[in-house]
Amino acid sequence: MAPTYIKGGVWTNVEDEILRAAISKYGLNQWARVSSLLARKTAKQVKARWFEWLDPTIKKIEWSREEDEKLLHLAKLMPTQWRTIAPIVGRTATQCIERYQKLLDEAEQDEQQQSGEGLSLTGVGGDASAPVGARKYRAGDIDPTPESKPARPDAVDMDADELEMLSEARARLANTQGKKAKRKDRERILEESKRLALLQKRRELKLAGINAKLTKKRKNQVDYNADIPFEHKPAPGFYDTSDEIAQNLRSKAKFDLKTHHKGVLMKESLDKDRNDKKRTRDPEAIAAAAEQSAQAKAERLLELNQSDKISKRRKLVLPAPQVNEEELEQIVKYGTRGDRAREKYNDADSVTGTLMTEYSESVIREPTRTPQVNRSDDRILQSVRDIHALANEQSSLLGDVNTPLHDSTFSSGSILPNHEIVQTPNALKTISQTPRRDGLGVNKADIAATPREVLRRGFESLPKPLNNFDIVMPEDDELRPATATDNELEEDAGERARLLKIQEEEERQRELKRRSQVLQRGLPRPIMEADEYEFAEFKAEKSSEINSEVASELSRLIISDNVQYPADGYPIPGDIVPSLADEDRKLALAEIEKELNKDTLTTVVEKFGAQVEAQPYVLPGLDYESDTEEDADVAERLVEGLTELGEKCNKLEHKLSLTMGGYMKRQALLTKKYKEAFDAATELRKERLLHEDMKAMEAIGISSRLNQLQEEVNFLADAERRGQERYRDLTL
Structure with missing residues (x-):
């Protein structure tokens, strides 16, 4: 497997x-x-x-x-x-x-x-214990x-x-070029190999006596690979250039031989060959460079090996001492002087001995280590105990009491702790400190007093009461009741400005509401002079006097809006229509609302049409009902006559369609051909006009080009004539 x-x-x-x-x-x-x-x-x-x-x-x-x-x-x-x-x-x-x-x-x-419960397998020091966790x-x-x-x-x-x-x-x-660059390189190399293969094939055919050409040369066509286009052979000069021609032929033959064996070399291969020649040409320089690189590599390794040692032996940077040598000597002298005086007058019976006290050692010694935090106040330990309690808690289905947890020191609504920032006390805010020793009582003036002591001293500094006072009854004018004007306080300037600002804002809002609906809704409005406003539907000859008044009032309102609130900074001269009062405006709006609620002409016409459609339509003369047999016979005969007349009309219509159908089709075909011929004639007319314009423009262009070419020919002829004359002068 x-x-x-x-x-x-x-x-x-x-x-x-x-x-x-x-x-x-x-x-x-x-x-x-x-x-x-x-x-x-x-x-x-x-x-x-x-x-x-x-x-x-x-x-x-x-x-x-x-x-x-x-x-x-x-x-x-x-x-x-x-x-x-x-x-x-x-x-x-x-x-x-x-x-x-x-x-x-x-x-x-x-x-x-x-x-x-633990085994406490530790050594002498705490470092000997096993790593926790x-x-x-x-x-x-x-x-x-x-x-x-x-x-x-x-x-x-x-x-x-x-x-x-x-x-x-x-x-x-x-590879920072990517796949596309590689593909381009491959395609370029492939094209070069194809070209060299085709060139080799043509050379072999040429050696065999077959002269192959890639393309046939047309008449009056230049072969840019074989000929030099627009070649101008220079005139023979004073120096012989036959040796240069032979040198060029030798270089060309050498290049052809090289490309025959190796092909056209790329720039990379040429650089590589050049570098190879340099390396093979100077072996001493190569050996010196190798020795130098090996020495530099050894120095770098030595620096890396010694970097740790160097970092450990870094120079210790300490701040400048605050007490110089002379001050230290003075302190030592003062200390020895006090010790000698204390030894001399240390006798308890002498008066001077009672005035001497011990100042050599500190009364309170500072602890050398930070005191350990009380385990009852360790928040980390409390959190760990809470987590253990929650993990070992039984199911709430058993009815047991919830596990008591410690109070969290986290703020309400937050998941982050409230850190108590411990700051260094500011010496400038503290007046002074209680001296730790004051055997002679010389520091009582520097001891900071408590707030109670400060208050007591302040009361003691007050002058004693004299208890000298007289009772004087007020006069009648002073006993009169205070009026409203007496109790009024002077209004504050800031409060007055605030109230004025509120009143101005309310007045501005009322002024905005008094404007026309066009300005309030931001609708477009015409910007014209006062005499340019014309309303054709109002100023017609048949228009009534009411419409004329409406048109004039509308023009006055438009001019007033443009004068008061010019659009795009385009002021227009004219009169301003005063704004309506609020009561008049409310009355006008009520009248408009009342008129709008009335039935318009369209509503009346719609109601009349609905009533007409609801009634059945009866032919004239048949709007009465009759139950006689004579009327029934007349009605049957009329129906039969109408039926026969309809059938006859249908037959005549069918016969007419058969007779006129061919003519109608012919008429449609001729109409279509006429339309096509008209469109073709229109296009030909456009082309004729276009070619006439082109002919006129070409005639103008031909004349200008002929003049330009003639000037160039004249310039060349003059230059050639001057050259021939100079050559003749030089040869003579």
């Missing part, structure tokens, strides 16, 4: 570089074409490798505490939805899964250590996500498959 090969496995550096180069050429959509360059990977694995590891936008730095909190909270809200969580956190889905598992493992191990695979296991792992270093001796894959990828990626 043939073995089954499954694509996949650990990625190597060569495959990563091939993938980067292929994506730079083919883009992020043609994954099948990209995977064709990698023999051991599929299109899905190639896409996953790019989006899980090689993408430059992927963050590969350590996880921060905020990211851990965000990840655990989102995992609690959307469990197992890692594709949705990943873009919110700013990591890939695989990174989120691995970090989530690592946090759970760390929390589980911490709980075991606290409860004493390390999920190692046993021998024979396969990594399910090799796309998110670092690439494996390449072997020194790669196998044949990898070398073949690398060479094929290099060849395909180096």
